[in-house]
Amino acid sequence: DGGITQSPKYLFRKEGQNVTLSCEQNLNHDAMYWYRQDPGQGLRLIYYSQIVNDFQKGDIAEGYSVSREKKESFPLTVTSAQKNPTAFYLCASHDRLRYNEQFFGPGTRLTVL
C-alpha cells in the first residue's frame, strides 16, 4: 500500500534537546511538506520541498530545520531554538503535476517537558 508514514506517533523530549521527526513516502511524489498544528488551530506551513536537495521555508520556519537527501524522505528537526515546540506535526506530499490532491501522514504529537 502506498502512503506516508510518520514515526513515532508520540514523542517526548526534555527542553533544550533537538529532536528529529521522521517522514517517509512511497508514493513517488516530488513535493513534500511539514505542517504544525496547535490545539484548536489550523495547519501552518513550516518547510516544503519540491525536489531532492532543495527546500524552502514556510510561514513558521524559525527553530526548525529539514533535509531532502532522498525523494522518499523529508525529516524535520525541531531545534532547541524553537520556543514552543509542543505541537502536532503533520507531513504531507503530492505529485507536483496534480494540483487536486495532497496526502497526509498520520502525524507525530511532540511534547517537550
Add this chain to the structure above:
Amino acid sequence: AQKITQTQPGMFVQEKEAVTLDCTYDTSDPSYGLFWYKQPSSGEMIFLIYQGSYDQQNATEGRYSLNFQKARKSANLVISASQLGDSAMYFCAMRERNSGYSTLTFGKGTMLLVSP
C-alpha cells in the same frame, strides 16, 4: 489578510440532517483549487472534496458537496444526512497554482458535533 476564513468555530447538527460549513477565500490568482479535509480526534487529515477555480460544476463526493460561488469567493461544504461519525474538525484549504510552489493554505477550522 487571511487567505482562508472559516467563521464558525463550532457547529451542532442532529443526525440525519444536513449541515453547511462556511469557507471564504481571498486570492488574486485566477487559477486555484479549494480543498476540504476532515480531522477526527485521532489527528489524521482525511481528504473530502476538491473544487478547481475553472470547474463549471460544483464538486460532489457522496454525501459531501461543495457550494462554490466564485464571485463571492465562497466554497462552503455541505454534508447531507449527517452521521455520528461526521463529528470532527473540518478544514478548508486553498492552493494557488501560479504562486510558485503551490502550497496549501488552511483556515482555522470548524468543529462539527453530530448529536443522536
